[in-house]
Amino acid sequence: MRKGGFAGLRLAVTCFALSRAGSVALCHWVPGRLNPSRATLVLGSLRMFSAPAAATAMAGECDGPTTNADDLEKARQMREEGEVDATAAAAALKAIPDVIIDDGTFKYVLMRVTAKTGESKYLVRGTDGAAYHKDVAMPYMRSYLQQGFEVEVLGGGRILHDAQRGVLKIYGFSYGFPWVKGAGHEITAEVCRGHFQGYQVDWSNEGY
Numbered sequence: 001m002r003k004g005g006f007a008g009l010r011l012a013v014t015c016f017a018l019s020r021a022g023s024v025a026l027c028h029w030v031p032g033r034l035n036p037s038r039a040t041l042v043l044g045s046l047r048m049f050s051a052p053a054a055a056t057a058m059a060g061e062c063d064g065p066t067t068n069a070d071d072l073e074k075a076r077q078m079r080e081e082g083e084v085d086a087t088a089a090a091a092a093l094k095a096i097p098d099v100i101i102d103d104g105t106f107k108y109v110l111m112r113v114t115a116k117t118g119e120s121k122y123l124v125r126g127t128d129g130a131a132y133h134k135d136v137a138m139p140y141m142r143s144y145l146q147q148g149f150e151v152e153v154l155g156g157g158r159i160l161h162d163a164q165r166g167v168l169k170i171y172g173f174s175y176g177f178p179w180v181k182g183a184g185h186e187i188t189a190e191v192c193r194g195h196f197q198g199y200q201v202d203w204s205n206e207g208y
Contacts, residue, residue, distance in 0.1 A: 067132065067175035075134045075176030079153055082141060088148030090119040096144070099195040101126035103163045108170075109137045109156035109177060110188050113149040122191050126159045133174040154187075155179035158208070168192050170203035 093115055101108060101124060108126030123140070130136045133156045144151045156174035160167070170185045170192070185203035193201045 071132045071134060071176050075132075075153075078134060078137060078141060079177070082145065082151035082153065084145065084150055086114050086116045086148060086150040088115045090115040090117045092147065092149075093119060093121045096121060096123065098122070098191050099124045101159060101161055102128035103161050104128045105158060105160045106130060107133050107136055107156065107174070108159045108188070109133050109174070110154045110183060111137065111140065112152045112154055113144050114152075115149060122187055124188050124191050124195075126161070133176045137177070152180070153177045154183035157185060166196070166199045168196065168199055168201045170201070171205070171207045173205070173208065
């Protein structure tokens with residue numbers, strides 16, 4: 001081993017755990033150079049999940065479902081369905097609220113609606129009790145498509161909204177809607193700061 005102790009050591013950790021569904025889970029994580037988000041969790045059904053949510057679920061801290069094959073497929077289809085030729089006038093964008101979210105902690109999505117002229121607008125939507133991110137996005141996507149907009153779900157995560165204290169914390173990620181290039185929580189934060197004047201708005205890519 002070179003001088004510098006364990007600086008170059010990569011340690012493989014394998015552990016067994018019992019998932020909340022009662023299936024045996026195998027978690028294999030190589031800390032160090034390997035990002036934990038790329039570690040894999042193999043459930044009894046042989047579906048693949050990334051490690052952060054797995055670790056959270058094992059700790060009993062995961063709030064609601066993470067994902068499944070059906071959720072991922074429906075989310076993919078939704079993104080395709082939003083790719084339409086817009087017919088709505090740009091003036092119609094003004095009637096759409098920038099932010100519609102509940103109070104509490106919940107899943108959210110960042111959307112972008114585009115008018116016929118090419119003008120667009122970012123939208124933040126969050127629904128308390130939504131099992132999956134697609135459940136947050138679906139009613140809004142249907143509505144905006146009917147109004148003639150092109151609709152994109154750019155990504156998502158979670159929001160902690162404390163209206164009484166005027167605090168918003170944006171964090172985590174979405175399995176169903178991984179971030180498209182150039183999008184992220186920083187856009188969500190800017191939209192929310194503009195909508196909630198005087199709020200303390202913070203964001204992080206950590207957590208789930």
